Amino acid sequence: MGKFNLSHRIVLPPLARQRSYNNVPQPHAILYYSQRTTKGGLLIAEATGISDTAQGLNFTPGIWTKEQVEAWKPIVDAVHAKGGIFFCQIIHVGRASNSGFDGVEIHGAHGFLIDQFMKDQVNDRADQYGGSLENRCRFALEIVEAVANEIGADKNEKLGEKSESPDSLLPMRKAFKGTFLVAGGYGREDGNQAIAENRADLVAYGRLFLANPDLPRRFELNAPLNKYNRETFYTPDPVIGYTDYPFLED
Template identity: 35%
Template sequence: MPSLSDPIRIGAIEAKNRVFMAPLTRGRATRAHVPTPIMVEYYRQRASAGLILTEATGISQEGLGWPFAPGIWSDEQVEAWKPIVQAVHEAGGKIVCQLWHMGRIVHPDFLGGQKPVSASATTAPDAAHTYDGKKPYGEARPLAIDEIPRLRADYERAARNAIKAGFDGVQIHAANGYLIDQFLRDGSNLRTDAYGGSVENRIRLLTEVTQTVADAIGKDRTGVRLSPNGVIQGVDDSNPDALFGAAAAALSKIGIAFLELREPGPNGTFGTANHPPVAPTMKAAFNGPLILNSDYDGVRAQAALDEGHADAIAFGRPFIANPDLPARLFDGSPLNKDEAKTWYSQGPEGYIDYPERDAAKAA
């Protein structure tokens, strides 16, 4: 069985190890969602990951409702991403851009007061992060069928822009209660048209978007993220095995480069399981590299490889405080503790000032 330190081929990408960096929203872009110079150093520091999956990156203003999160729909954004990607490559890393449409999680404040779009006229629970603090979510409007070609074009433009910026590929964010996940699950998809009702219909948007992106930049540079288990941001499904098994099979047929699953365990930090793991069902249906994510440490990660449950593991929060996480996992070095208060703050504190292993030892 492979070890975490072994290389792996992910479509067109040769990853030097199987410790991947999961997407991590950090809020260091501008209010216009343009990446900033400080992000160059942040991603460069973490280039020892086998593959970096960027923070969620908006495909359009319609789809982006997080303060200071980056986008990739404009020329200005593309140009600002270029030095980030170049820095990762010069440090020997690989990096793909995660493409994000938040759907009903976008607060109307980001849309000039207009309603966000979703599968159906529903409202997310809790409150949204806005530039004016937390506010209750607004009710979404159902995305009309005649708007779907425009949505697919937004994904295609974002994917092409990512390649223009130098990224090694993209990952379509179809997890965590965002737009595509809102279409996937019957708890939020109340439609009666070709995009609602049956499992076949509810996975339609996912497969159409994925095929569009794969056709635009190559299926060997296209990945997808799904979250098959548990309620998240008010989104859930009554039969996740059937739904996500069918989704995995459809993505396998398209031939994408990789599938990443965020599936929290019974004591997950963000979201908890209310169903036995769905990943085994999906692995059986998906003919390609499967990456698992959520609450892994080095021991559990290696066990997942040993048992054939995954081909690589994506680590999230450990990468915040440990820019050299792979080296620490390989030799069992202790990990720095991250500070939640600086996850989404502006500036370098809690972003680019965590010490690497050798520096911490010298101190």
């Protein structure tokens, strides 16, 4: 993946966990991310706000203050200590990155600010950012260019969102010449098929990785998986549903 040598194709995608009190990453995130780190594995941090007006949920992390940047550093260090590659997903929800990370992913989904510009049912602008598809995509492309100019194009990640039909991503796959990552509810076999059919280079597993901190190992051994508990996805508890899922050897 660009200058990064990945050891496998399994990615931890950005998952909102809502455990960053006062929008400051907490020490318990060190264990959470390091549990899910493998040597040469790619992790993408949860959506991280770029300003105090960019947040949409409680207890989500930011990266716009010195305190937040300093709080991220030991988390990034823990991932690096185990040989992992760590990207920060930056976000503004709509209606600053730091070299403590290896790169950034720009959040462009879920009806948030960037996505709003691209949707013809929402964007009713009459200027160069509205109307045609080219104009509606202009804001997103300018953000990508600005971030790439700031941190380098090799540190900027693009994500293929989940779609109803795997084939619907093929035109984007053919048009985009870089590393292509797909996200969604893929199981092990679905992910293997996506790679075998050249529909993606990497596959992100959200709920499965959340509940199985050693997911790459379990996939390698075709071992049983822990079941995830939706009721603890977004609780502010620093342990329950966060760092208490067992490893295979447990």
